[in-house]
Amino acid sequence: MxxxxxxxxxxxxxxxxxxxxxxxxxxxxxxxxxxxxxxxxxxxxxxxxxxxxxxxxxxxxxxxxxxxxxxxxxxxxxxxxxxxxxxxxxxxxxxxxxxxxxxxxxxxxxxxxxxxxxxxxxxxxxxxxxxxxxxYDATSSRISCQLPFTDRxxxxxxxxxxxxxxxxxxxxxxxxxxxxxxxxxxxxxxxxxxPYLTEEPIYPARVEELSFVKPVAWSAVFDVRTMLVRDSVNHANPISFIGLMATVLTLPEAAAFTIGTVDGGRVPFRVRVGGKWYRDDDFAGERPNMFLELQLPAGEHFLLIDLSGGSHGHGYHLGLHCEGTFELRSPIAGHAQFSKVPFAQIGAFDSAAHIDHQPGISMNPEQPLYEAVKQIDSAEQLSEFAEWIRPIPSQLVHFTDVYSQTAWRVVDLPQPVPVQLQQAVLAGSNAGNVPLHAELDTEILIDFGRELTGYVAFTIDAAEGTIVDGYGFEYMRDGWRQYTYELDNTFRYTCREGRQSYVSVVRRGLRYLALTVRGATRPVKLVEVKMLQSNFPVANVGTFHSSNAKLNEIWRISRDTTRLCMEDTFVDCPAYEQTYWVGDARNASLVNYYAFGSAEIVERCLRLVPGSSFQSPLYGDQVPSGWSSVIPNWTLFWVSACLEHYQYTGNETFARDMWPHVRFTLEHYLQKVDERGLLNIRGWNLLDWAAFEQPWDGVVAPQNMFLVKALRDAALLADTAGDTLTGAEFRKQAVQIREAINNVLWDEERQAYLDCIHADGSPSTTTSMQTQVVACLCDITTEERLDVLKRYIVDPPASFVQIGSPFMSFFYHEALAKLGMQANMAADILEQYGVMVDQGATSVWEVYPTSNITISSKMLTRSHCHAWSAGPVYFLGTEVLGVRGLTPGWTKVEIAPKPVGLAWARGSVPVPGSGSISVSWKVDEQTKVMQLRVVAPSHIELQLVKPDGYELEVEQVVIG
The missing domain is CATH 2.60.120.260 (Galactose-binding domain-like)
Incomplete structure (x- = not known):
């Protein structure tokens, strides 16, 4: 010590x-x-x-x-x-x-x-x-609600x-x-x-585009959440508020004028100019891009912006554009505090912080002062509301907003990319001159060829005062860029004279990097651009290759996604959030076992969770975090993950250490069981991004089913920890809740399980694949009903809500494997993930294009790199290669390959501690013989299982 x-x-x-x-x-x-x-x-x-x-x-x-x-x-x-x-x-x-x-x-x-x-x-x-x-500029903008600040x-x-x-x-x-x-x-x-994370230099694949550009004339990003609720910096809970801000716009002559946003950070964009509030259909652009295009006369114009709504901490990006000159000034004259920021804050008239597993806090809907302010047409009228008007601290506003300047370009002139510039971005190449324009800026769009995560680094030779703006994003197609809404993935570097290098200390995820050179007064040479790829240090021990090329590519991008999402914990995605979501990490842990075999990162993640008990005994859904939030399923998955980690490693000390925490939270969940015998809970009752009913309050069927599974898994952990009495009690509770599910949640008319019973007692109107899948996976259904559910699983009814994310597909594929339907599993993987491969994905997506969370018709997904989606690595290892541990620490391992329509497959699976098991098989459909070769460490006892319909010819090699 x-x-x-x-x-x-x-x-x-x-x-x-x-x-x-x-x-x-x-x-x-x-x-x-x-x-x-x-x-x-x-x-x-x-x-x-x-x-x-x-x-x-x-x-x-x-x-x-x-x-x-x-x-x-x-x-x-x-x-x-x-x-x-x-x-x-x-x-x-x-x-x-x-x-x-x-x-x-x-x-x-x-x-x-x-x-x-x-x-x-x-x-x-x-x-x-x-x-x-x-x-460093202390006024730099928030990256997102999940992360702190960009670097300027x-x-x-x-x-x-x-x-x-x-x-x-x-x-x-x-x-x-x-x-x-x-x-x-x-x-x-x-x-x-x-261990310490890697920093591996990765150089670009190419310069994708070159353009001469001109940004919006004026832009700023406001921290509206902190403006209106100053003490909200002490937590990361969502905030609702009622308030506005105002400025006086002066035009020396009549002009076309645009007021807009490229990302309002979830705050609705509402503007009043000339005594008129404009409606949504008055705005041009595809949301969240909203542009109000006006013809304004010369003189002063009172601009009022309604900020009322909610914010989790994203930036509120505001842009103003006019080809002529204009000025902004505070609507309160003569106040020194107002001189730095030309806007005044009005309110907040009311606010509330929200914690999902606690009783809701309502704001006062009667706000006569707010309604009166909304009718103001001039700065002079603000004097009646002097006690509600505040200066906006300069630290809460960042001017010349890089995100707005990159995403809102009023001039964009594409240019051919010079060969010298292409060569300049490659490792060890000579410097390339950046093409410059006398009146416009130069944007160089760099493609790294694949998703990366880490630290942007570059070397440049430029004049003092030259600006280099950087913006990272994940996807583009046919000239359309998917801008990272609610993620300010930007930086700004202002040069000193001469050759210089910069390494951003802010961690980022991206595939494309837009570098924009502004204000150059002499030639600019780009010497080097790279990413310092940073992740948990793992080797690609797991491998997979088969007779189906698309399946191989799906396995590869799933593995690469998991590696990109391994930082000091598992994270959901390297770009948008970089957050350790507890439920996501359960699935990522299983994938990791089969791709990399790392036990350290899993144990660290699992041990972090009980620290959230001061926020809720139900445990947090993302930790360690200032957002006190509970997704019950995520805690239940954590319970199962604790057992799975013990089963993988055989670490009894870990099992004994974690058992009191598992018991603690499950006992608190059982206190939420109602008189019907069902978990009835207020919280973020999420399972999948899909349009089935999973309300914030009431009985939600899938999490009742997962509670049954968690209780059974906890009982096994209790046996290892020596607490057989509590283990027996948890098994008893699991039986009782299962019976209640079958008695209350089965709908005889629909011949399916209800998705939920709302707090008012009404049953769900939706019937979902999600609920039926979980019923099968968690052994909830009776034998008679199981036959019905099997038909749904093989051929999902069109009237059922369909699976919306690869995360939910993980449970679907678990259920298919459990039911012996590995061929259906492989076919679904090829269909769902094949769309990603066809789109050129280098990592797997957060959701399917059919989900209900994208905000643009061109968006196929939000995050293009999301660890909860990497399940194919696990299932191709457990089912196609057929490798499964049978005892804690994998002292005994089953090899039970399933052909699933393939002619051959080979690969390796890491084993706990050291070494791997290599499996290679091919089938002869005429003789119905599978030739199987297995190479395994000598300390592992193998149990070989022949696939249905095939004889087995085995070559077994022992090493060590």
């Missing part, structure tokens, strides 16, 4: 500043550090980048609950100079807001250097120096040599000691339990 002598340090400013990038330094001699095996331990709030003598050593910490904050350890002896001064430098990014992977704490850095025997040689204390990194970097304002020993930090302040180890909110520190 580490003996911490270091103190927590920070600067002399705010405890928890918004979007602060703070630098720390300590210079010392080698004599202070002892041997070459010197180690450095550190952690920070919120994130850090560590440098030793100018070399980047690491990033961190991993996402953690503040009361179990992880620290990292690095060997640094090889970087230290024996005969010269040494410098440790740390950049700490403190977000100052809660997100979906961070709970707001306070700014802090803790660092200790130790010799090989654990003696502390160097510690953070008041002798360290610190300064706010002046190149002005290289003219900072010396990159600050990480070097030679840098003079005499002007910096001394660090402030804020407390010792154990102080709140970091009451406990725990060592990192997983």
């Amino acid at each position: 580490i003996m911490w002598q270091a103190s927590w340090i920070w600067g002399s400013g705010e405890e928890s500043p918004r979007n602060e990038w703070r630098c720390f330094r300590k210079t010392f001699s080698f004599e202070q550090t002892g041997s070459s095996e010197t180690k450095l331990k550190l952690t920070a709030d919120s994130r850090y980048v560590l440098y030793v003598n100018g070399s980047q050593v690491g990033r961190g910490p991993v996402r953690s609950w503040p009361f179990e904050l992880a620290y990292d350890e690095y060997e640094i002896g090889y970087l230290l100079n024996r005969d010269a001064l040494n410098t440790i430098a740390v950049l700490v990014l403190h977000s100052g807001i809660s997100t979906f992977q961070y709970l707001r704490g306070r700014g802090g850095l803790l660092l200790q250097v130790e010799d090989i025997d654990g003696t502390a040689l160097l510690c953070t204390d008041e002798s360290w120096t610190t300064a706010v990194h002046a190149a 970097y002005d290289a003219r304002n900072w010396d990159d040599a600050w990480v070097e020993p030679k840098y003079d930090d005499a002007a910096w302040e001394q660090a402030t000691v804020i407390g010792s180890v154990g102080m709140a909110p970091w009451t406990s520190l725990v060592p990192r339990s997983i």
